[in-house]
Amino acid sequence: MVTIKDIARRAGVNPSVVSRALNNKYGVRKSTKERIIAIAEEMGYYPNTAARRLVTRKSGMIGVMMADISEPFYAQIIKGMEYVASKTGYTLLFSNSYDSLEQTDVLQKMIVAESVDGLVIVGSNTQDTNFPRMLMEQEIPFVLIERNFPQENINCIWIDNVEGAYLATRHLLEKGHKKIAHIAGNPQNQVTIERITGFKKAAREFGLSEADCPVFYGNYVSLDGYREMKKILSRYVGCTGVFTANDSMAYGALQAIHEAGLVVPKDIAVVGFDDLEFSAFTNPPLTTIRQPRYEMGRKSLEILTKILQGREKNGINLCLSFELIVRSSA
C-alpha cells in the first residue's frame, strides 16, 4: 500500500505538504503541487479512507434505510440516488429495517459505527416516532421519503397520497362501478391511512354507503393481494371494482380474479398504485397511479448533498406530482 509518506519521500517534502497538495489546500507552490500530483498518480496512490475518516470524522458515506431493498418499489429510487452519488463521490450504504421497531437502533448504528455523513430514510412507518428527534440531536442531516412531517427543519419528499388514491378511485367510479373495495396496506404506515382516506373521500363524493366501499388489509405484497381478493370474491357480492394500495397487491388480485374464472375489467376492474415497471405487462395491463420514484431518489440525494456541503439549509419540503396511467384493467 502506497501512503502519503511514500509520496513525500519521493517528492522530497513533508507528508503534510502532500496532503495539502492532494486536497487542493492553500499554501503549496503550484510547481510542487503539480509534481506531487504526478508522483501520486504514477505510484497509484489511493488515500486510506479509514485514516482520513479517523481525523476528519467524515466518512463520505450516506446511509439509506428502507423496509426491504429487494422490493421492486425501491429499485428506481435507488437508481436515482446512485446517479447523484456517483457524481458527487458519496458511497451509499443500504440497510433494511424490515419495518421492525428497531429502526432507531439501526440508524444509531449506521451513525456511530459506520459514521455516515447523512441519511435517507424511505417509508412511513409510524411505530417508531422518535428517530427524527434522535437524528436532530446528533445533528446529522437526513431526508425522509414517503413522509410529510409537519415539523420545521425536517427534509421531506412525498406525494399527496390522499389525492392519488382519490384520483384512482374516482377513475373506478366514473366507469360506473357502484360497489367497490380497497385492498389497503399495513395500517402502521402513514401512506396506508392516506390512501384509505382518498378512497373513502371519492366513494363518499359519489354517494356510496359505507357498506359499498369496504376496506381490506394486506401488507403490500402480491400474496396478500391474492388472499384479500379471494375474500372479496367470496364475501362481498356485487363488487365490480377494486383499488389496491400498490401494484404488487394488484398483481395478486388479478390472479385471484382469473382463477375465479372472471375477466378483468369486464367483471371486475382493478386499479393499482406505484406503476412498477412490470405493470405494463400484466394481464391485462394495469391502470395505476405513477409515483415518480426515480425523481424521489435523485432529489433526496441532491438535497442531502447540498446540505452536507452547506449550500442549503434544512427544512426542504418537496411534494412531487403523481399521474394516473390508464391502461386496460379498469
Add this chain to the structure above:
Amino acid sequence: MVTIKDIARRAGVNPSVVSRALNNKYGVRKSTKERIIAIAEEMGYYPNTAARRLVTRKSGMIGVMMADISEPFYAQIIKGMEYVASKTGYTLLFSNSYDSLEQTDVLQKMIVAESVDGLVIVGSNTQDTNFPRMLMEQEIPFVLIERNFPQENINCIWIDNVEGAYLATRHLLEKGHKKIAHIAGNPQNQVTIERITGFKKAAREFGLSEADCPVFYGNYVSLDGYREMKKILSRYVGCTGVFTANDSMAYGALQAIHEAGLVVPKDIAVVGFDDLEFSAFTNPPLTTIRQPRYEMGRKSLEILTKILQGREKNGINLCLSFELIVRSSA
C-alpha cells in the same frame, strides 16, 4: 462520542485492557472484564470503526459488484446475501458495474479505498478478463456468481446454462413446434453463449435445420424482447415457439405478441429463463427455468465468510440445480 479511554478512566484501568475485554481476548480477569463490559454498555459505547480499521486493516465490509442493482434479477440474490451478512456481522457494499469495461477499476477502488475484506462478483461479462488475476495477486478472497472458471482456486457458483436452455427448448419442441427462435442476451456474457448452445443442441436433436432455429439478440431488458419479437413476427414466418434468454425479455415478447393480435400459447409459445417473482402474473403465466437466486446469494456469502474466517480454503466450485417451471405460456 464515548471512547475506549473514557471507559478505561471510569474503570480505573488502561485502555488496552478495555480493548481486550471488549474483544474477548485472553489476559483480563473475569471480574474486570465483566465490570468493563457493564460500563461500556452503560455509557453507550460503540467502537469507532475507522480507528479499528486503521490498525487491523480489516473493514468488516464485503463488496458486491453486479451489473445493475435495480434489476429484479438481483433482488433475491441480495436478500440471500443479506441473510448471511446480518448473522455474521458483515456489512455489504454494493457497486454497479453497468457492464462497463472499468470493472477492474471499480473493484480496485473498493479494495483500496473502502478496504473491503472480500468480494462477490455476479455476472459473466467476458470483456474484462484480468480481474481474477488482479484479485488473487492482492490476496483478497472473492466469489463469482454466474461463472464457472476452469481455473483452480477460484470460488464459483453457477448453474448449467447449457442444460437449462436445452431443457427449456426441449419443452418447446416436445409440444410439436417445428420453427422456433431464441431471443438471446448480449453475447459479451458467457451465459448468453451457453444458453444459445443449449438452444441449438435441443434443436439439432429434434432435427431442425439452422433456418428453423434462428437466434435474435437483445440485452436482457423487456424492451429488447419486445423489439426482437416484433422482428420475429415480421421476418420469420411460421415461427410458433420462442425461448428467451431471460424472463424480462419474455415479458416484452408477450406484449409484442398480444399487440399483433396473436394468442399465447395457441399461436406462439414462449418460454423464459430465471423465474422472476413476477412471472407468475404475466398473461399468460410464464413457463420458465427457475434459477435458485436466493441460494446463490446465500451460498456466496457463506463461502466467503468461511474463507475470511479461515474455516475454508479457496477453490469452492458450486453448481446449483435449476428447475423447469411449467405454467401456461408454452
Add this chain to the structure above:
DNA sequence: CTGGTTACAACAAACGTTTGCTAAGGTCAA
C-alpha cells in the same frame, strides 16, 4: 523460604491522515 511460573495489567508504538502552529526564506516599500 526460595525460585519459577502464571495471571493480570500497564506501557507504548503503530496504523495513515489532517491541520494548527512555527520557521525559513523571499519580496517589497520606506
Add this chain to the structure above:
DNA sequence: TTGACCTTAGCAAACGTTTGTTGTAACCAG
C-alpha cells in the same frame, strides 16, 4: 538596509483503536 509582510514548507499532535512487550504481584512446588 531594515523591518514588515507574505508565501511556502516543516513539525508535531491528534483522531481511537489494537497489540507486542514489559512489569508486577500472587501463587505454588520443591
